[in-house]
Amino acid sequence: MQGIFAGRTQLRYPYGRYGYTRGGGKIWHGGMDLVGSDSTDIRMPYYKNKRITGKVVRARRVTDHSNKTWEWGWYVCVQLDPGQTPDDVNYLYFCHCRELKVTAGQAVASGDLLAVMGQSGNAAGGYDHCHFEARATAAGKGLDPSQYAGCPNAVGVYGEAPGQADSGEENEENDDAAKKLQRISIGPVSRGDADAVYAVCVSRGLVAAGLYKSEWSV
Structure with missing residues (x-):
């Protein structure tokens, strides 16, 4: 497993891609909507097959609709430890979860269980998935998360089922x-x-x- 799911990862619809504009170009999608085909467990990913570490800074659900993060439902935010990757990404967000498996302040590393995918909050499409987002700052705009997702920013099914023989x-x-x-x-x-x-x-x-x-x- 190199992305956020063990086994196969699916990006099901074009509107689930990073950078897709919805609502006639009015709504910009800042992450990737990913589905675990073989597991619903969301795990701390790798960066280009490299192990990375960080700390959980948010593990919650916001119900106040004046706060835009209510749309994420149950979500986890991990702040990456410094100096691990050459890009501008410092924060990873795992959103629309059904259940959280970590708490704020907890140290995590690639492969650690974070949450279970779901469709809490304002999840588009009516199907269980994880809105996976990467940011430079906690309040910044989403960056391309594909190097952490373990799959391209394109519709498709990626990876192999556990135990799949060649x-x-x-x-x-x-x-x-x-x-x-x-x-x-x-x-x-x-x-x-x-x-x-x-x-x-x-x-x-x-x-x-x-x-x-x-x-x-x-």
Whole structure:
């Protein structure tokens, strides 16, 4: 495990990507909405496969709607120990949790259990996930968290299921499946429609099974 979940991690919908604008461009998404396919436990991630440490500075739920963090529901904020990474990230946020497993002041390291994913607060989509956000300052704008998430900032399923074998038989089966695939080009089609088709294929497991791949050409 290198991201926030053991096993496979899914970014299910285009609007769950970091930097996506919602509401006709009025609402900017400052994190990645990630789903644990094999585990609901949210863990302290690694940075590019490197172990990192920090301290829990927030583990709470805000109910006062005048405070914008109420939208996160149950959330954990970890302040990273200094000098570990070359980027500007100092804080990691794990939001919309169903249950918290740490308390403020607790020291944590990569792999430690932090929370259980859920949909508390103002969680978009109506499905259990973790809004994962990285910031330079506690009150600053979200930064790209993909180096900590263990997956790209793109719709898809990433990683392998625990205990998944890489046997010769499985490789032969995958090769046979690949021989049956067809390459189909369609157009003109909007980027939004293409993303919608891709999201459906992800939700039905076609991308993870290697049965669907989409490329955008201009």
